[in-house]
Amino acid sequence: MPGVRRERPADVQIFKTQGCSANTWKSTLKDKTVDEAYEKQLDGGLMMKADTLEELAGKLGFEGDAKEQFLKTVENYNAMYDAGADTQFGKEAYRLSAIRQAPFYGAWYGGSLLTTIDGLRINKHCQVVDKDRKPIKGLYAVGTCSGSYYAGNYPVYLVGNCLGRQVTFGRYAARHAAGDIA
Numbered sequence: 001m002p003g004v005r006r007e008r009p010a011d012v013q014i015f016k017t018q019g020c021s022a023n024t025w026k027s028t029l030k031d032k033t034v035d036e037a038y039e040k041q042l043d044g045g046l047m048m049k050a051d052t053l054e055e056l057a058g059k060l061g062f063e064g065d066a067k068e069q070f071l072k073t074v075e076n077y078n079a080m081y082d083a084g085a086d087t088q089f090g091k092e093a094y095r096l097s098a099i100r101q102a103p104f105y106g107a108w109y110g111g112s113l114l115t116t117i118d119g120l121r122i123n124k125h126c127q128v129v130d131k132d133r134k135p136i137k138g139l140y141a142v143g144t145c146s147g148s149y150y151a152g153n154y155p156v157y158l159v160g161n162c163l164g165r166q167v168t169f170g171r172y173a174a175r176h177a178a179g180d181i182a
Contacts, residue, residue, distance in 0.1 A: 034105060047107040056104045074099050119146045125181070126173035140177060142169040 041047035050056035053074055057067045080086050081096045120128045120141040127135035128146075141147075143166035175181045 034103075038105075041107070047105060050104050050106075051102045053099070053104055056106050060106050060108065119144070122146045125176045126169050127176075138177070140173040142166055142173050 035042065035049070038047050042049055048056060048059040050059055053071055054067075057070045060070070062070045076088070077096075078098055078100060080088065081098045084093045084096070086093070086096060121133070122141050123129055123133070123135055125135070126140045126142050126146065128139040128141050129135055144162050146169075172181065
């Protein structure tokens with residue numbers, strides 16, 4: 001929030017996200033400092049800690065143009081915080097936090113994908129379709145990777161809402177692939 005300085009653990013507490021990310025505000029930083037909560041990651045080199053953003057960029061392996069882009073990205077994010085509006089991704093203003101107060105933490109986050117916003121195009125039988133909307137033989141998609149189920153929004157307040165869809169349409173797709181459904 002513009003003009004309001006909060007400590008990062010307090011920032012985490014106000015988000016009140018649901019599902020996977022809820023672990024952070026429910027337990028990780030509730031009664032601990034960041035260093036205490038992530039001691040193993042910091043000691044193991046999976047998470048970096050630095051007194052300046054420049055130092056953090058270096059610890060994360062950014063050099064030259066990549067380092068400048070990293071610093072510019074943080075600067076742009078802080079500008080959105082100051083303006084009280086995320087003009088890049090549409091995050092709600094109360095979820096913005098200034099990235100100005102040391103210590104700074106960073107980590108490389110590997111290949112992980114919770115959901116796609118658009119998903120693969122499918123037909124009524126969960127078959128993935130090509131650009132001409134013709135089924136691709138033997139290729140099915142269900143759940144969060146299919147059918148634009150989350151187009152425009154990921155409903156974090158409906159924890160597990162996609163599970164029923166995954167189970168139902170997964171069973172349907174398997175039956176269709178086996179020839180039980182025409």
